Each structure stands twice: as C-alpha cells, then as structure tokens.
Amino acid sequence: MISVEEALERALALVSPLEAETVALAEACGRFMCAPAVARRDQPPFAASAMDGYALAGDPAAGDRFTLIGEAGAGHAFTGRVGPGEAVRIFTGAPLPAGADRVVIQENVEAEGAAIRLTEASDGRNIRPAGQDFRAGDSLSPRRLRPNDLALLAAMNIAEVPVTRRPVVALVATGDELVMPGETPRDDQIIASNSFTLKALAEAEGAEVRLLPIARDTEAELRTVLEMAAGADIVVTIGGASVGDHDLVGKVAGEMGLEQAFYKIAMRPGKPLIAGRLNGRPMLGLPGNPVSSIVCAHLFLLPMLRVMLGLPAAPAPHRRARLAEPVPANGPRAHYMRAKLAETDGLPQIAAFPRQDSALLRELSEADALLLRPPGDPARESGEMVRYIPL
Numbered sequence: 001m002i003s004v005e006e007a008l009e010r011a012l013a014l015v016s017p018l019e020a021e022t023v024a025l026a027e028a029c030g031r032f033m034c035a036p037a038v039a040r041r042d043q044p045p046f047a048a049s050a051m052d053g054y055a056l057a058g059d060p061a062a063g064d065r066f067t068l069i070g071e072a073g074a075g076h077a078f079t080g081r082v083g084p085g086e087a088v089r090i091f092t093g094a095p096l097p098a099g100a101d102r103v104v105i106q107e108n109v110e111a112e113g114a115a116i117r118l119t120e121a122s123d124g125r126n127i128r129p130a131g132q133d134f135r136a137g138d139s140l141s142p143r144r145l146r147p148n149d150l151a152l153l154a155a156m157n158i159a160e161v162p163v164t165r166r167p168v169v170a171l172v173a174t175g176d177e178l179v180m181p182g183e184t185p186r187d188d189q190i191i192a193s194n195s196f197t198l199k200a201l202a203e204a205e206g207a208e209v210r211l212l213p214i215a216r217d218t219e220a221e222l223r224t225v226l227e228m229a230a231g232a233d234i235v236v237t238i239g240g241a242s243v244g245d246h247d248l249v250g251k252v253a254g255e256m257g258l259e260q261a262f263y264k265i266a267m268r269p270g271k272p273l274i275a276g277r278l279n280g281r282p283m284l285g286l287p288g289n290p291v292s293s294i295v296c297a298h299l300f301l302l303p304m305l306r307v308m309l310g311l312p313a314a315p316a317p318h319r320r321a322r323l324a325e326p327v328p329a330n331g332p333r334a335h336y337m338r339a340k341l342a343e344t345d346g347l348p349q350i351a352a353f354p355r356q357d358s359a360l361l362r363e364l365s366e367a368d369a370l371l372l373r374p375p376g377d378p379a380r381e382s383g384e385m386v387r388y389i390p391l
C-alpha cells in the first residue's frame with residue numbers, strides 16, 4: 001500500500017488543464033478565468049466628482065461668492081471652462097469641468113439666485129482622479145472568478161471571459177444491491193446514495209456530471225456502462241473496488257486496458273481506491289462504502305478536477321485546530337476522522353465523533369471537518385494542535 005501523498009501525486013499526474021472556452025461575463029462566476037483580463041479603458045475614465053455640490057477652482061474661504069455658469073451630471077459633461085469667480089453645479093460621478101480643481105459640497109453653500117456663497121471653508125477636493133481604480137492595460141490575473149471580480153471585469157469593459165471548459169465527470173455506481181431513491185427496493189437492497197454527494201461535490205468544483213445507469217455485478221454490464229462513459233474527461237466508479245468475488249471494477253477496467261497508477265492506499269477510510277488511465281482518460285475507482293467514497297472524493301477527485309480547471313496541483317487544503325477531546329493512538333493507515341468544529345475564546349476546536357464506521361452517513365452529515373491522523377500518530381490529549389480538512 002502506498003501513502004496518501006504518493007497516491008495523490010500519481011493521481012494528479014493523470015490529469016492536465018482542459019482547453020479554454022469563452023463565456024459571457026454574466027455566466028462567468030465560479031469559472032476559472034484562464035488568461036489575464038486586460039482593462040480596455042481607465043477607471044474612472046475622467047476626473048470625476050465624488051460629491052454633489054459645486055465645481056470651482058482655488059482654495060476659497062467662507063463668504064466667497066461664485067457665479068453659476070452651468071451644470072455637470074453623471075453622463076452629462078459640462079463642455080465649457082470654469083474661470084476665476086465661477087462655479088458649475090455638479091453631481092456625484094460627473095466629469096470635473098475644465099478649469100475646476102475642487103468640488104465644494106452643497107451642504108457648505110448657500111444658493112443666491114444665479115450665484116452661490118460658501119458658508120464654510122472647503123473640506124477637501126472631493127475629486128476622484130482619472131484612472132484611480134485602474135488604467136487601460138492593467139490586468140487581472142487568472143483565477144476562479146468570485147462575485148466581486150465580476151464588477152471589476154465589467155468596469156474594464158470586458159463582456160466575455162476565457163474560462164477553462166468544465167470537466168465532464170462520468171459517475172458509475174456499481175452493485176446488485178442498489179436502487180435509486182424513490183424506487184422500491186427489495187428487502188436485500190439499499191438505496192444508491194453516494195452518487196448524490198459526489199455529483200454535488202464535483203459540480204460545486206465546476207464540473208459537469210453525467211450520472212450513468214447503475215452497473216449490476218456482471219462483467220458484461222460493467223463493461224457496457226464503462227463504455228457509455230466514453231467522451232467524459234474522467235470516469236469515476238463507485239464500489240466493487242475491493243477483493244470480494246463481486247468486486248469487478250479492477251478486473252473489468254483492467255481487461256478494457258486500464259493502465260493502473262495505483263491500487264490500495266494506506267488510508268482509512270478509502271483503502272481500496274484505484275486510479276489509472278482508461279483509453280487515454282483518467283479513471284478513479286472509489287470504494288463503495290459511502291463515507292469512503294466521499295472522503296476519497298475530497299482527497300483525490302476534487303484536487304484532480306482543480307488541475308483540470310487550471311488551478312495548481314495541490315492537496316485538499318489543511319487547517320489547524322485544538323483537540324476538544326482526546327483521541328486514541330492511530331494505526332498504520334492515515335485516518336481521516338469525521339469531526340465537528342467549534343470555537344472557544346475565538347480559537348477553533350475540533351472533536352472527532354466516537355463512531356467512525358465508513359458506512360455512517362449521519363455522522364458524515366453532522367461533520368464539518370476531517371480530523372487528520374497520520375499513520376502511527378500517538379494518542380493525543382485535549383488541547384493539542386492537530387490538522388484538519390474542512391468539509
């Protein structure tokens with residue numbers, strides 16, 4: 001059995017960034033912008049008023065009078081020039097008229113017909129210089145676009161963005177015991193549950209997921225369903241990865257030409273994970289136990305999808321917290337314990353659930369972290385610092 005780190009390295013070597021496509025800005029949130037965006041104009045494109053008031057020149061004192069010669073609004077520039085003793089009525093966002101170098105806010109002014117008189121000395125210039133936000137040619141580096149990035153791109157006058165194509169994931173559940181939610185199971189059957197979390201996880205990461213029909217436990221049927229996965233960017237099977245007589249994934253994929261990158265990892269849950277290349281496409285054979293498949297998705301599938309999207313090759317992000325309760329010594333496999341986070345005096349505290357069976361979906365649903373126990377980690381007391389993966 002290889003270590004989790006070695007397995008991840010081999011899994012990430014199976015994938016590479018996909019090609020780019022262009023999407024409208026309104027569709028770009030959450031997508032990976034794969035080339036720098038270059039501003040097509042300055043922002044603001046002109047020196048603009050930051051306040052409603054009067055544009056004028058100089059450093060006037062209380063009591064000074066100015067003749068009004070026109071008006072400047074947002075989207076309506078004043079085309080003349082402001083001379084000494086003159087002022088232009090101006091509103092927030094309007095271009096500063098030529099000749100003016102300050103905006104006096106209207107609260108500090110008394111209007112007297114076609115003139116104004118300052119009631120107080122000016123409180124600053126109240127001008128946003130041209131290009132104070134960005135200049136034409138400034139760029140935004142490649143990134144996964146967040147809502148806040150979109151306004152910036154729009155202001156740069158960018159209507160379409162190059163993004164990495166969504167990876168297509170073909171998801172194949174296997175097993176005679178499985179029926180879909182809503183169907184009527186026989187007494188010896190259960191409901192296929194793993195696919196729903198796996199689909200949601202992959203979609204949240206930016207993938208498109210094709211849920212293929214459940215493959216029954218025959219070599220012929222598994223082969224047929226795997227053939228239906230042609231065209232996907234990655235094939236993910238669930239179950240049938242272990243050593244039982246009906247665990248057919250390794251055998252059938254092997255006969256179909258799987259070039260195995262690894263099989264079996266020193267991790268818990270998730271030991272019988274399979275990875276490799278099937279007909280030129282990456283394949284991940286997840287263990288069937290629900291928690292095992294989902295933990296393996298966090299640790300392997302999501303990092304692989306991130307590489308396909310153009311993000312750096314990296315493990316699932318780790319954070320640190322203090323143990324709220326002691327944990328026993330760990331065995332020879334890295335253990336990813338389902339755990340609950342809390343905050344005490346502003347510091348994160350983590351407690352592993354007492355039950356860690358890899359079939360327990362309730363604990364998984366309650367968990368917000370995987371407490372990371374390295375192989376051979378000794379027993380740990382409350383208060384010790386540990387690493388965890390947020391869920």
Ligand SMILES: Nc1nc2c(c(=O)[nH]1)N[C@H]1C(S)=C(S)[C@@H](COP(=O)(O)OP(=O)(O)OC[C@H]3O[C@@H](n4cnc5c(N)ncnc54)[C@H](O)[C@@H]3O)O[C@H]1N2
Pocket residue numbers: 173174175177178190191192193194195238239240241242243244247269270271272286287288289290292358
């Ligand atoms: N003799 C050994 N037996 C087992 C070993 C071992 O090393 N030696 N490993 C155990 C470990 S660890 C795991 S994990 C499981 C994984 O087995 P498989 O990948 O072959 O999974 P299945 O046998 O098909 O299913 C296991 C379990 O999960 C249920 N299942 C499967 N698919 C789904 C699904 N889509 N939704 C919900 N539940 C699913 C299935 O009914 C079984 O209960 O092997 C151990 N055995």
Ligand code: MOO
Pocket residue numbers: 267268269270271272287289292358
């Ligand atoms: O490794 Mo298995 O995934 O413990 O249940």
